[in-house]
Amino acid sequence: MNLFSHKKASALTRGFVTALMMLTLIGGQFLIGKPAKAETQQHRWAGDVPIMQGWKIEPELGFAFDSPNGRIVMIFASTSADEDDIMAFYGQTLAQLGWTGGAGNWVRDAEKLVIGEVQTARGALWRLMLQPR
Secondary structure, three states: OHHHHHHHHHHHHHHHHHHHHHHHOOOOOOOOOOOOOOOOOEEEEEEEEEOOOOOOEEEOOEEEEEEEHHHHEEEEEEOOHHHHHHHHHHHHHHHHOEEEEEEEEEEEEEEEEEEEEEEEEHHHHHEEOOOOE
């Protein structure tokens, strides 16, 4: 295989992996629209964790996989919502789903969920990180 073909194959492989991750995070098993009650908004979901309305997911920055100790999901998103609104949403919503905690740190069974603002090369983004305890 000449150098051009190898580079082209590598680019195709990277493109395929990126597309697969995006499909998985956006339309596959990790972000799935769930029916909402009539009096509430419909939310997108990462596994069984809701994604706040208005979050713009950055799929190329996130990932999800199962480890020997449990699942690991990292999602990055931008939003115009302020921190108080974000923490209020997750505090109320996660409590209904059996999570305990607050202020960006929740636990349920053998998992922990950390939500916080992080600085990236793209600027400030919100990171939702689900991992084993």
